[in-house]
Amino acid sequence: MNKKILIADDEKRMRILVSDFLSIEGYDMLEAADGKQAIDLFMKNPQIHLVILDVMMPLYNGWEVCQAIRKISEVPIIMLTAKNKEPDELNGFDSGADEYITKPFSPSIFVARVHALMKRTYGLQSESKEIIKGDLCIHLMQHRVTVSGDIIELSQTEYALLLYMIQNESQVLSRDQLLDHVWGYDYQGTDRTVDTHINRLRIKLRKSGSYIQTQRGYGYKFEVT
């Protein structure tokens, strides 16, 4: 379950920018174009893990939204402020925001601060929930796999298959087992389906593909050589 983030900004470009970066990082984004929308969305989605508010917004400004949310929730809040506005900064902390970031900002720094706040608030989760096996790294939160740092695009099935095999590292898994756990218990598929997906995984994982070993007559197993 990805963490949900609410981004409220009247500038569409900014919303899209922020949403794109954070989506890539594995968060589910909700967008609001003004203060009222922001509050409404927050009320309707109890499971929002982080709120990002632009100060300048129609209907209710960022501080007002912040205070409204604070009345009912301890959710971490990041304020986006324009440059060099001392009073705003103070004001931001007063109204209960956890951080403020001045525009313009670099996406990477922005993302890093979001991660950090997530981590501070919810524990490891946002980042470090990753499994490292040799050159292979599974970023669980983000559903992303890297090999020696290179991002590998995997489909749902491929990801699930890889994860299941890693979770059962060093154990030989029969095709039936894999079909049951990755495709579902009631799934009607042939063994060849598994083979094909194993093949695709191996190709996509490149050198790390060799971690998936064939156990002739039994099935496959994942093991770092």
Place this chain on the structure above:
Amino acid sequence: MNKKILIADDEKRMRILVSDFLSIEGYDMLEAADGKQAIDLFMKNPQIHLVILDVMMPLYNGWEVCQAIRKISEVPIIMLTAKNKEPDELNGFDSGADEYITKPFSPSIFVARVHALMKRTYGLQSESKEIIKGDLCIHLMQHRVTVSGDIIELSQTEYALLLYMIQNESQVLSRDQLLDHVWGYDYQGTDRTVDTHINRLRIKLRKSGSYIQTQRGYGYKFEVT
């Protein structure tokens, strides 16, 4: 691979407390803050070995989550109940929980009960599922054989043959016996097939091959010299 435990409790403090203690004990912890999250997490992680549910949770309460999980899994479930609630206890067993622990509880007792339930359910497992004979080691779970630590690749038949002989250590096994048990009762083959496979085994096992001894006129036996 560590055993995975899902802890579901709406109180963050409680989640952290439990997670910390069990992490130290070597378990991998997954956390859910409400009933829905708990169910979602469980669905997404087929490899959860134990579930701990607080009774009082938003969205779905512990009993409901318990029943939902029970519909698809026999995973051991521990319920955390408030003190002195007889009906809850009964209810807990009805909904399929394996144990219930009343809050507040002492961490050490808690941990002990988790360990006990793990052991009861999964046995010793991670260790000791191997047979050691001299330099030879059969890792049953992994279907793997090692000689002095070196991995030996065996085919199905070879593995089955070796295992059968080891299971009947020091007994002379006729070729017919071996054909019956390793190849199957209805198998139509000549005695010489056994010889060939014995030969292959001896070669693959290298020095440990000498554990397979010929009993001229009778058959073969496995014995560590």
Place this chain on the structure above:
DNA sequence: ATTTTGTGTGATATAGATGTAACATTAGTT
């Protein structure tokens, strides 16, 4: 609607496992 992406299945190719037979060697017998 069109393109792209994911998925499952079958066909074919390849590699590995198996059984048999031929030949070599050994152990036991005379």
Place this chain on the structure above:
DNA sequence: AACTAATGTTACATCTATATCACACAAAAT
């Protein structure tokens, strides 16, 4: 020592499991 039967060893034809490819279809994105 010579013979014989059992076993060891090797080679090879056959079979089987897996790898790989190609394609049809479905789902998703554009």
